[in-house]
Amino acid sequence: MATVETEVYDILRATSGVTSHCPATRIKTPGAHQNLALPYIVHFPVAERPTRTHGGLAALRIWDSYQVSVFSADYATGRALADAVRLAMDGVTSTGVHIQFRGMLHLFEDETQVSHFVLDFFIAEAL
Amino acid sequence: MAQSGMLGSGVKVGYSAASPVSWVGIGQILEADIPGLEPDEVETTVHGTSNFRRYAPGLIDVTELRLVLLADLDEGTAADQDALFDYQAARTTIWWRVEIPVDRTRSKCTALEFQGWVKNWMPRAPLDDRQELEVTVRFDGTSFTKYEAGATAIT
Numbered sequence: 596m597a598t599v600e601t602e603v604y605d606i607l608r609a610t611s612g613v614t615s616h617c618p619a620t621r622i623k624t625p626g627a628h629q630n631l632a633l634p635y636i637v638h639f640p641v642a643e644r645p646t647r648t649h650g651g652l653a654a655l656r657i658w659d660s661y662q663v664s665v666f667s668a669d670y671a672t673g674r675a676l677a678d679a680v681r682l683a684m685d686g687v688t689s690t691g692v693h694i695q696f697r698g699m700l701h702l703f704e705d706e707t708q709v710s711h712f713v714l715d716f717f718i719a720e721a722l
Numbered sequence: 723m724a725q726s727g728m729l730g731s732g733v734k735v736g737y738s739a740a741s742p743v744s745w746v747g748i749g750q751i752l753e754a755d756i757p758g759l760e761p762d763e764v765e766t767t768v769h770g771t772s773n774f775r776r777y778a779p780g781l782i783d784v785t786e787l788r789l790v791l792l793a794d795l796d797e798g799t800a801a802d803q804d805a806l807f808d809y810q811a812a813r814t815t816i817w818w819r820v821e822i823p824v825d826r827t828r829s830k831c832t833a834l835e836f837q838g839w840v841k842n843w844m845p846r847a848p849l850d851d852r853q854e855l856e857v858t859v860r861f862d863g864t865s866f867t868k869y870e871a872g873a874t875a876i877t
Binding site: 646647648649650653655657695717719 | 730731732733734749750751752754792850851852
């Protein structure tokens with residue numbers, strides 16, 4: 596069974612608009628990654644809402660927040676990659692997941708001089 | 723015995739249009755408002771020296787059974803949700819059984835049985851949340867029976 600992280604990774608790596616900016620090898624879940632070239636993507640689930648019925652857990656997980664973080668050396672590159680991520684994921688209605696874009700914000704990491712775009716998605720995952 | 727309290731999870735609801743009854747369980751119950759008895763109150767206060775109003779119990783209302791289901795409107799995979807629509811359309815009064823677990827292993831339950839008809843069958847499809855189906859059942863019988871705790875009868 597695919598996890599929600601796998602589903603997201605498969606969507607991103609299969610989208611040329613994303614991989615033209617950021618190869619699939621730089622699309623990561625959180626970890627002790629070192630010396631990743633910019634730009635790169637880190638994605639992970641933030642908040643889950645299980646669907647509990649009187650008969651037990653339903654085969655449906657709702658992730659009210661799934662974060663995709665885009666890191667880049669400059670604003671323009673990051674913005675282009677963030678837009679490509681949004682285009683790839685928003686409105687996906689596959690068998691495994693339904694995805695809706697919720698919002699985006701930009702942070703500038705002073706210490707590393709890196710642009711950080713935070714994209715927030717709503718995902719309903721079928722188990 | 724569950725004197726230390728119990729979660730509500732594990733409620734079962736079934737219906738039967740057959741005689742003798744053969745319970746069909748309703749799946750994917752998210753919420754269940756379980757019916758109970760609610761008598762009218764008839765005031766019987768009379769003139770006198772007492773400072774208290776008095777009431778006699780009047781006719782008894784059986785409150786509605788209300789279910790919120792995780793919707794599956796494909797009759798191929800959720801025949802029960804489809805059947806509830808058909809019973810409503812046909813205005814058919816059928817038997818209902820609600821089972822409430824009484825122990826933590828859910829080996830026993832208290833059961834309520836009554837007759838009623840499907841009053842509401844209302845799907846909800848919010849733009850960005852799970853689909854739900856709300857069903858209510860209105861009492862239409864001559865008895866409302868609470869059975870002693872025992873094994874489930876809903877398959």
